[in-house]
Amino acid sequence: MPKxxxxxxDLYNTEPRMQQRLQLVRESLSKSLDACPAGIIRVVSVCAGDGRDLLGTLSNHPRSKDVYARLIELNPKLVERGRAAIESAGLGKQIEFINGDATISSNYIGVVPADIVIVCGVFGHLADEAELRSLLRNLSFLCKKGSFIIWTRRYRGRANGISYFENVRKVLREAAFEEVSFKLTLTKDVGVGTHRYLSEGSALPKDQQLFVFFDLPTE
Ligand SMILES: C[S@@+](CC[C@H](N)C(=O)[O-])C[C@H]1O[C@@H](n2cnc3c(N)ncnc32)[C@H](O)[C@@H]1O
Incomplete structure (x- = not known):
């Protein structure tokens, strides 16, 4: 297990499920960017890692110049690597990489409502379904009507008699997110979804905790 x-x-270098997951996330991001109306596209990445999903997508996307993004990540070494990648791609004026706590609402001031919210590698680190429902409610602070969210979930058994993927899809439906796509990796153990928010967003509160992330390096 990673420490x-x-x-x-590093699992991205060796694990097929991680490489396929990344590929699917980039495809979802690319299609979501394609579907955004002309003008600025605001993107936020919640618990962004080193940002390789968004940065890899922007490297050859026709809308990349329209993107203004904020990536929020707690691990300083990942932020440092992400910032270096942003600089070498010449995206420093458009992409901020914040070394901070993605669970706190104030870290999203100025970049929301976003057109695209990336929540990859997050849903598997919530305590239970109630916490997932609470996070989805709080995504109304980051989203507006029509915003895309892109998420991943690893298969780890079943909840409520259905697989974890199916449970996330059900809960998303009930929380006013409409499914745009859902794909499994060829390894069949990671799901990648794109959903659109159907309701109106709400004003971002100050210093509110949006979710609690269980900080264990497993996924
Ligand atoms: C499963 S990884 C996913 C990383 C990235 N989204 C991806 O899919 O490659 C979870 C990430 O969340 C970060 N993290 C954990 N708690 C956090 C917090 N409170 N605020 C910001 N990042 C956090 C971890 O450092 C880790 O990089």
């Missing part, structure tokens, strides 16, 4: 989240990212 920390920096080491966890």
């Amino acid at each position: 920390d989240w920096f080491e966890w990212h």
Whole structure:
């Protein structure tokens, strides 16, 4: 098991499920960017890791110049690597990489409502379904009507008699997120979903905790 989240990212070099997951996330991001109306596209990444999903997508996307993004990540070594990648891609004026706590609402001031919210590697680190429902309610602070959210969930058994993937899809439906796509990796053990928010967003509160992340480097 990786000893920390920096080491966890090494799994992208060796694990087919991680490589396929990344590929699917980038495809979802690319399609979501395609679907955004003309003008600025605001993107936030919650618990962003080193940002390779968004940065890899922007490297060859026709809308990349329209993107203004904020990535929020707690691990300073991942942020440092992400910032270096942003600089070498010449995206420093458009992408901020914040070394901070993605669970706190104030860290989203100025970039929300977002057109695209990336919540990859988060749903598997919530205590239970009630916490997932609470996070989805709080996504109304980051989203507006029509915002995309892109999420991942690893298969780890069943909840409420259905697989964890199916449970997340059900809870999303009930929380006013409409499914745009859902794909499994070829390894069949990671799901990648894109959903659209159907309700109106709400004003971002100050210093509110949006969710609690169980900080174990497993996924
Ligand atoms: C499963 S990894 C996912 C990383 C990235 N989204 C990806 O899919 O490659 C979870 C990440 O959340 C970060 N993290 C954990 N708690 C956090 C918090 N409160 N605020 C910001 N990042 C956090 C970890 O450091 C880790 O990089």
